[in-house]
Amino acid sequence: MTAAPSPSCDRVVELTTDQLRARLPEALRIYVTAMGYPPVTAQQRAPMWSAHMLRAGWRCIGAFNEDDELTGIGYGYLGAPGQWWHEQVRRGLQDTGGDPDAWLEDYFELTELHVHPSAQGAGLGEEILRRLLDGAPGDKVLLSTPEGPTRAWKLYQRVGFEDVLRNYSFTGDPRPFAVLGRPLPLNA
Numbered sequence: 340m341t342a343a344p345s346p347s348c349d350r351v352v353e354l355t356t357d358q359l360r361a362r363l364p365e366a367l368r369i370y371v372t373a374m375g376y377p378p379v380t381a382q383q384r385a386p387m388w389s390a391h392m393l394r395a396g397w398r399c400i401g402a403f404n405e406d407d408e409l410t411g412i413g414y415g416y417l418g419a420p421g422q423w424w425h426e427q428v429r430r431g432l433q434d435t436g437g438d439p440d441a442w443l444e445d446y447f448e449l450t451e452l453h454v455h456p457s458a459q460g461a462g463l464g465e466e467i468l469r470r471l472l473d474g475a476p477g478d479k480v481l482l483s484t485p486e487g488p489t490r491a492w493k494l495y496q497r498v499g500f501e502d503v504l505r506n507y508s509f510t511g512d513p514r515p516f517a518v519l520g521r522p523l524p525l526n527a
């Protein structure tokens with residue numbers, strides 16, 4: 340693991356699959372707390388997060404406070420045909436007359452990015468995002484986020500994400516989502 344200073348003074352490091360596995364309950368607690376989901380969602384999501392770790396190009400960044408408690412987590416991997424999210428976005432682009440191939444080839448899917456509410460608002464999310472994308476595979480990054488004036492939305496606008504799909508309905512989720520993307524590397 341390599342440490343780097345963050346605006347919040349938390350330690351921001353890359354995590355291996357073994358390191359995230361050892362911290363998985365803690366990481367999932369941050370996820371449900373940040374997203375406002377019921378605690379049971381953490382157990383439901385654990386197999387999916389574990390399966391994601393095995394995907395090509397998987398990369399994870401964690402943030403730790405001075406007591407070595409996890410305060411933030413972000414991960415992603417190379418998107419590929421057959422994956423649920425990839426096929427959902429392809430359907431959306433086809434339905435809206437977009438060009439799926441322009442976005443859905445050689446991209447890094449930013450799958451999760453969460454900062455514990457007690458650590459939000461100090462630049463930590465942006466630090467994790469930048470570290471995650473610095474060295475991520477793919478020539479572009481794609482993500483989905485609920486529509487609305489959220490802190491996540493502000494963050495993605497600030498680092499130059501553009502609209503890929505707006506007010507999109509993923510199967511099984513009633514909330515409208517935006518799919519956002521931008522070329523990699525971030526600072527090009």
Ligand SMILES: CC(C)(COP(=O)(O)OP(=O)(O)OC[C@H]1O[C@@H](n2cnc3c(N)ncnc32)[C@H](O)[C@@H]1OP(=O)(O)O)[C@@H](O)C(=O)NCCC(=O)NCCS
Nearest residue numbers: 346373452453454459460461462463464465484490491494
């Ligand atoms: C989205 C999320 C990861 C962003 O993380 P964050 O640490 O809260 O946000 P950022 O890194 O963008 O920091 C932004 C804030 O830090 C402040 N900030 C930035 N740099 C700073 C610095 N060097 N020192 C102090 N504060 C700083 C900014 O002024 C900004 O404040 P504001 O939002 O009150 O205007 C986090 O809010 C979160 O987990 N949200 C819920 C889950 C979620 O929506 N995840 C994304 C799903 S797609």
